[in-house]
Amino acid sequence: MSGYAAGLARSGAALAPAAAAPAAESKTGERLSIVYGSQTGNAKRLAEQLAGQAEAAGLSVRLVRADAYPTRELKTERLLYIVISTQGDGDPPDDARGLVEFIAGKRAPELKGLSFAVLGLGDSSYPQFCAIGARLDTRLAELGATRLFARGEADLDFETVSTPWLQQALGHARDALKPTTAHLATVTPLRPLQAAPAFHRDAPFAAELIANRRLIARGSSAAGAVGFDKDIRHIELSLEGSGLHYQPGDALGLWPRNPPALVQAVLDTLQLDGEADVGHNGQHLPLRQWLSEKRELTKLARPFVASHAAHARSEELNRLLAPDQNAQLAELLSRTQVIDLLQRYDGDWSAEELVAALRPLTPRLYSIASSQKAVGEEAHLTVAHLEYATQAGLRWGAASHLLAVAEEGERLPVFIEHNDRFRLPSDSTRDIVMIGPGTGVAPFRGFVQDRAADGAAGRNWLLFGNPHFRSDFLYQVEWQAALKAGQLHRLDLAFSRDQAQKIYVQHRLREHGRDLYDWLQGGAHLYVCGDATRMAKDVHAALLAVIAEHGGKSPEAAEEYLNDLQQQGRYARDVY
Template identity: 85%
Template sequence: MPAAAPSAALPAQPIAAPPLLAAPLPADRLDSLARLTDGLDRDSLWWLSGYAAGLARSGLAVATAAAPAAVESKTGERLTVVYGSQTGNAKRLAEQLAAQAEAAGLSVRLLRADAYPTRELKGERLLYLVVSTQGDGDPSDDARGLVDFIAGKRAPELKGVHYAVLGLGDSSYPQFCAIGARLDARLAELGATRAFARGDADLDIETVSGPWLQQALAQAKETLKPAAHLATVTPLRPIAPAAPTHHRDAPFAAELIGNRRLIARASSARGAVAADKDIRHIELSLEDSGLHYQPGDALGLWPRNPPALVQAVLETLQLDGDAAVAHAGQTLPLRQWLGEKRELTKLARPFVASHAAHARSDELNRLLAPDQSASLAELLSRSQVIDLLQRYDGAWSAEELVAALRPLTPRLYSIASSQKAVGEEAHLTVAHVEYESELGLRWGAASHQLASAEEGERLPVFIEANERFRLPADGSRDIVMIGPGTGVAPFRGFVQDRAADGASGRNWLLFGNPHFRTDFLYQTEWQAALKSGQLQRLDLAFSRDQAHKVYVQHRLREHGRELYDWLQNGAHLYVCGDATRMAKDVHAALLAAIAEHGGRSAEDAEDYLNDLQQQGRYARDVY
């Protein structure tokens, strides 16, 4: 039970923190505690003390005051696993490795990259890094600080440290797994010893991650001694609660209870002729699933490929869809492999290379040359598997095709609702990918499945937690939300949640899209929120409603003074949407506003924004 609340007669004003004498916490944890409690009123401090007491009683806090000394003496026998994850894959693999190592009796700590105390780097005995690369060679948001530290002048000499790196990426991008490669090379440069070769995993992650994890566990057992007593094994993370019944590998069949268009108009999609732009508001029932989510989390959907697309592949290659195909210990009809198990709407470099050989195509082989990376990236971004098969004739057997195609992977959608407002439901904002190419009609697998689904149909889903994208625990904090297009989705949940909690902090939304008349997603809801006081400020950027294009980054620059004042007064800043252009342009606009209105140099503005990120006050959900 939390501690009793103070008397109502006590003033609700910030309390000065007493000196933290003889605290059983390292310096970096004390700094975090000081930042957490800074400015909290008496009610908030009482609540926090009760929350911490509840954690201790539930077993989440496992270290006692005497534990740090014991752990310190065992540092040389400890495995450290650090992950940098954008969509949850690196986190999932790191957790899997840590769990396997703990089960083997090893002392393990698992840390997200932005929680890793860099001062401890030189003292590591065995360090495993599982890191993703996003966009064009960028680190995940939670790994930026660690990557910069290791690459910078402050990084220490690392003789005596053994390490290994697993990189995750997408070979559709020129700088495939670039962050993993950079960290691997830099750690060696600093004198650390590579325990075994780096793994570079494409979107069919398990092909590389499976063998890498096996080797990592074997190496850890050989290098480290199993912990003699559980008392010396002190995970620096909460003990995981019981696994939910439904998860990524055991999804819940959620009933579709709502599917409506938010907009529909003629537009020009990149690489396609004119088509209807179709944004959907999707509502799914989670009743009886046991699934729970927080604003900022994502809903994962295991998609299936459109039957018409599967049929087109079969006809193009003149293959029998009913033919039984054995692969990786499983035997299924070819049609089922292509419909439910293999990626058809995303084209990858390995398949281009395979098809170049099958088609004996000099043109495709030229595209695979190192100096043609930009042309290959253009092909991958504009084409699907069927396009390649139809443009370049090649003979495939059913077995070869199944083996060459990547496994179908789940799609993640930012949840556009709060369970405090909608109960056992999850709402999504989905851009339906459907366009007419020069070779025929094309779709996105998951978006087409959702847009085509009828009420009552059931879809396989799971919750993907996103701890980096959370509302402030202190409801009196202001928030600034930047979400153009479907990037506005999580902020609908943010506003619903804050309204349900009666949060006193102000909410400022910046939204953009091409046209006010047709593209203003959730227009009536935002207008109602402004009227009711659930939203204090709304700034809009409709890029094509005037002669010159106006985007959300332009609104940030226009209102830079107010933005800087909000940040100075403790506001949290959130960005959601496209990673390739929007997120970079918004980041540049934020730096410009901070430099101009804070009287700072460009370098100081960068430090200011990095510090906000370290505090958890600048969070991005970009894709």
């Protein structure tokens, strides 16, 4: 089996993403274990890359997703690499919650025989940058394990940190483990190897836009937003000729371009020439092209705030960067774009300095709102267009604005990001409960289409919420038709501002708690999609309350019940 896995690695095939394949003849002390926790797929890709390199080097490797890792084996591990992302305000990815809690808790064993290294991935536009990687790195050392080399902390442009970290990790693994002759044997695949797709993250497909329509009435406003006319779009893209395939629950990645007006505003504010040739990391492009296609302008990150504080000689910005100002910094990062910072605090920048200081532009991921069994070579999206007014002018989200203003016939660079954690049950007789307020309803449109195409016997229950019934009921006609056709068996709605007392999906969960608990006891799978900051936490709390009340459980037992559902793959979240 080790030789077979090595052959797969040398041929370029991906290693198994879940429990992976440990070498049957290897002892724990003679192998490398690579554990990953990933929300958007980056940590998974890097872990798979490291596992493939180690296998090709003749090392015995076990690659395992965090929620499939048998924690009882931690005390016998001898060489462990952890690749893990941090979500939102210092939260672990959903597939790593159990492992993180175990290592941080009282049940974690002494690990004096373990050597380890941690690669953390994060987003420096959040104050708790790579917090989970840091927590695990510190805790493993507290438990007596030996840190092989310094923790890596990678931002959205993760390759700059991950590439040297992976090289260092492979070198240490080679020194610690002896390549086995079994890995050098000729390998005959047991089944045909799947060719790598021609189009992927680094080689996107130019998909034709075939439909772009508003889903909500004009004039609908988001609560508490000033100068923001809510605009949610249904987007349809053709994948014809791409060879790309997806399953319900997967995401479509889009490489955005910054709005031309925003690029010009940056050039005007800093009095820079957009046609000036700028070289960076061996690449020469006009400054305007750097800012349009290569650099992040709509998401502000802590490192750029620090750089601009120095250029502007701003004591106010320097104070915000102090460790005791995390809440204030979080507010700045969430509500401020690069242009706002440049206009608010005068500073002198050269074109070369600006390009070097700004983060590389990264792709945006959107839950796919369709099933290929229903739409063929198409991918549908449900996109909230971010556009709002400030005293200094309009502001936009890079990808959502690109999609909102695109016209039919335009081609957009896209790729498929698979999400193995958010899958329909393999047993089509199982019931499913889908909780998706706002644009979080997107993947569930694909779920229902897929189950209808398969003639699945399991029931489908959707809980949807938004501010107003008249203007914000996304896909209303489709859901009503699905109910009539028996493809959707239950629909509960929460329109928060159609009455004096605000009602959200979590209130509906509590209201129908008895039914929900009965569905779960009957084997139903539970899915949540949408906002991670508030909705997902409120829904999680409501689920715990329902389980405690109707299952007669203590808060601790309810938490354990929900954790068990997650371990079984019956509680899955796609939150952002």
